[in-house]
Amino acid sequence: MNPRPARAMAGILAGMLVLAGCTGSAESANTLTVLAAASLTETFGELEKRFEQEHPDVDVRISYDGSSTLAQQAINGASADVFASADPENMTKVVDAGAVDGQPAPFATNKLTIAVAKGNSKGIQDLRGLTAAGLTVVGCAEEVPCGRATAEVQRAASVTLRLASEEQSVKAVLNKVQAGEADAGLVYVTDVRAAGDAVTGVSFPEADQVINEYPIARLADAPNPELAAEFVELVRGQEGGRVLTDAGFGRP
Template sequence: MKKLAIAVAAVALFAGACSSNDQASTNPNASSAPAPAPGGSGGGTLTVYAAASLTESFNALGKQFESAHPGVTVKFDYEGSSALVQKLDNGAKADVFASADQANMDKAVQGGVIDGQPTVFATNKLTIAVAKGNPKGIKSFSDLTKSGLTVVVCAQQVPCGSATQKVEKNTGVTLKPASEEQDVKQVLAKVQSGDADAGLVYVTDATSAAGKVDKVDFPDAAGAINNYPIAVVKDAPQAALAKEFTDFVLGAQGKAELTQIGFGPAQ
């Protein structure tokens, strides 16, 4: 009888434990796993290849995106658009590509490294960056041909370089630059350092360097407007986040930040 009583008690305890576990698993008030970060990413590094002229605006947007996506880090690679396309063609891994012109984005599409259809999110145009106070008295594009001036431009394959060439063609003015740089920030740096008297840069670059250089706007720049397209990279390691970032740039916050630094609306 004692053995039987012990067995009955053991069975009762086991049944009670199972009942308790079943209640815990079905209890609607039971605690659950933490919710993922906004966008469902849960964290990670988003790699964005962006034209050098986007540095200031995208840095600001990157911080805003990180704030909205706890655990996510946005890593930027800023270079000339042509150099970034070459990296992608060579197999470099990135999530988003933002070009300073349509031509380089088209190359990326044709090279099979872009997923989906790129979307233009902003426009930009050239201006002349000069030393503070404009000591050389530059007032127009044609003034850049004056003797004694050291002028720098972007290389032909770089968007700001192709825009410069378009202005030259439209105006019939041929420049004789002291150097051709691989991205617009290198042109700006030479003007800031005093190595050049003037340089062809984007309005946004001159705006970001306000207080360090002056800018001379010229009407002929309107004939060489650059469209800025953005797209998700094919086989992006963070494809979902990449789509969210492109949507963010195309949205209200993106437009506000880009407008603030001088970018024009998409056309």
């Protein structure tokens, strides 16, 4: 075999590897990855657009899921820059694991409401109404923030609900109500507002006793710590505050 073609081919392959490495580094340098609670889908989607408008060379990628699932991903070393939880408990798990850089900061609050089919044909008026025979009621699993809040409002109202299913995110609960698979579901007030006229919200007084506080933090191994800090600042600043308030979130 002629050594010259072999050397030439080796040089081409080496060049391709270097180029691939540079491309990967460039992509990493221009990508901001955020782990965000499912209830933040609409608001963080808006903030994602605003951040990218201010940083035309940056691609913001947001992974939405239940806070307990995201917390475990962060603890396991997921390649991400920011974690926004729907409760302090799951954020504390990430802090205790040494996966957070600095101190988490609260940026919003939320509370539960009852989501029912549009028009509320079942006539549900309060939390106790969900115990009526024949109703299919769904909620979140207790390890998820909305599930923990659901357990607390039941205690506050001295009510025990028979949940047909316990979902891993609040959006999964809402989807079951929207799809007609459940008569009612316990979700956040912001989820009902985001759903528009697809569902009807039924408020109940005990929800005011159980307020979820949302913390946000930059992750310790963030690939882009400076961008992460800027995104956290956007969320906690006036612009982020307006987006969150417009969506129905409270301020911490």
